[in-house]
Amino acid sequence: MGLLDLYRCPNTKCWWDKTSGKKGETCPECGTPLKKVGVREGSKISIEKKKDPEIKKMIDENKKRMDEDKKAKKAQEREESRLNQLLFHEAITDDELIKSIESDMNNLAGHEAGTKWMRVGTLLSFNSTEQMIGAGFKAIIDQNKVLIKQNELLYRQNKLINTQLEILNNQFEDIGE
Numbered sequence: 001m002g003l004l005d006l007y008r009c010p011n012t013k014c015w016w017d018k019t020s021g022k023k024g025e026t027c028p029e030c031g032t033p034l035k036k037v038g039v040r041e042g043s044k045i046s047i048e049k050k051k052d053p054e055i056k057k058m059i060d061e062n063k064k065r066m067d068e069d070k071k072a073k074k075a076q077e078r079e080e081s082r083l084n085q086l087l088f089h090e091a092i093t094d095d096e097l098i099k100s101i102e103s104d105m106n107n108l109a110g111h112e113a114g115t116k117w118m119r120v121g122t123l124l125s126f127n128s129t130e131q132m133i134g135a136g137f138k139a140i141i142d143q144n145k146v147l148i149k150q151n152e153l154l155y156r157q158n159k160l161i162n163t164q165l166e167i168l169n170n171q172f173e174d175i176g177e
Helices: 039-051 053-084 094-113 116-125 128-176
Strands: 006-008 035-037
Antiparallel strands (some): 006 035
16 A cells, blocks of 8 residues: 555545544545545545535534544643643542552652662762752651641541441431331
8 A cells, every 4th residue: 555545435425534443444534445545536525525515514513523622632631631630630540649649659768768869868968958958848748738638538538438327327216106
């Protein structure tokens, strides 16, 4: 297959006008087997399809729908990016939160023990006091992150327990009546 050989739907009554097909595939809209076409023949098919006002309208609607899908996907990606910057959010499961806590605790243990780079840095900088203070602040910040995440986990568990207690209370009230 040449670089400019494309597989297209040859049916001029079908609105699908993409060039992303492969050998042996069929048109997702009309089921016609895709045909290997060169640039000229592909252009002719595309022009024929656009001559029919109904087909042109379908092509325009499909492009509009695809643009809306792209916008929705970009919005979803922006939201996921925003959520990933947070310590936690509602969509994070308890198991993911626990793994995140464990990861932070491992990082914290590494800060407290000091890394080889930090030891080398103190030897090279001659200002080990500032480096120790910076490492201490980083450790405190990491400890606070762990505490915040643990508190969220406890909060979620308390909400679950309260919900279950309400259900039990309602059942006992029903029995007592």
